[in-house]
Amino acid sequence: PTRDVSPLDPAVAARLKRDAAGLVAAVVQQHDTGEVLMLGWMDDEALRRTLTEGRVTYWSRSRREYWRKGDTSGHVQHVRSVALDCDGDALLVRVDQVGAACHTGDRTCFDAGDLAAAVANPDGSSGDP
Amino acid sequence: PTRDVSPLDPAVAARLKRDAAGLVAAVVQQHDTGEVLMLGWMDDEALRRTLTEGRVTYWSRSRREYWRKGDTSGHVQHVRSVALDCDGDALLVRVDQVGAACHTGDRTCFDAGDLAAAVANPDGSSGDP
Secondary structure (H helix, E strand, C coil): CCCCCCCCCEEEHHHCCCCCCEEEEEEEEEECCEEEEEEECCCHHHHHHHHHECEEEEEECCCCCCEEEECCCCEEEEEEEECCCCCCCCEEEEEEECCCCCCCCCCCCCCCCEEEECCCCCCCCEEEC | CCCCCCCCCHHHHHCCCCCCCCCEEECCCCCCCEEEEEEEEHHHHHHHHHHHHCCCCEEEEECCCEEECCCCCCEEEEEEEEEEECCEEEEEEEEECCCCCCCCCCCCCCCCEECCCCCECCCCCCCCC
């Protein structure tokens, strides 16, 4: 790092509990409907850009590069708020999502992924799958 | 692993993209209000238990043990649905949360963590921090 690059606020950086790759998880939620849109990953620089640009930037683990959502697809995420969780390893980013959040064209990355699960009965006990 | 332990459905296991520690991230959301409550971690066995017991079980990275939410605190999470994301590295678990989700006593683990962020202007352009 050089002095030319504006760093993430040191007070924020000190609160992050990064994984072995230097990343924290970012849960992204549509600010008004509450839909959970996707999960991405951020290092310090991706978080700095997200906090200062009004747009969400991730670190792509597969491509090993920064990725500002919507630059290619047009499916921009406008930042509404960012919160860090109690132990510093996850962010909740509330956004206004333009178009689909998922690269498949689905509104969210979880739309096609329902798993069969036993659900709680009305009395709170567990039920059958 | 022995044959005595019922394994995770192989069709589900085949879709998981685990990290180096064998884990996927689990975003936990209150099913009716849409609140994002917390982020936890699951290995195959934690997911199997979550899908079959009607209660959410995590793998604790710090304690290196399974942890069924609410067994100690009473703050039980009753499973309503579980979905896997498009690339298999994140789960969305919708629950009915009893009491506080956060060990601090806050309703969610993100309640105390707001970071200063530039937000989008109404016209969609980025604003000042």
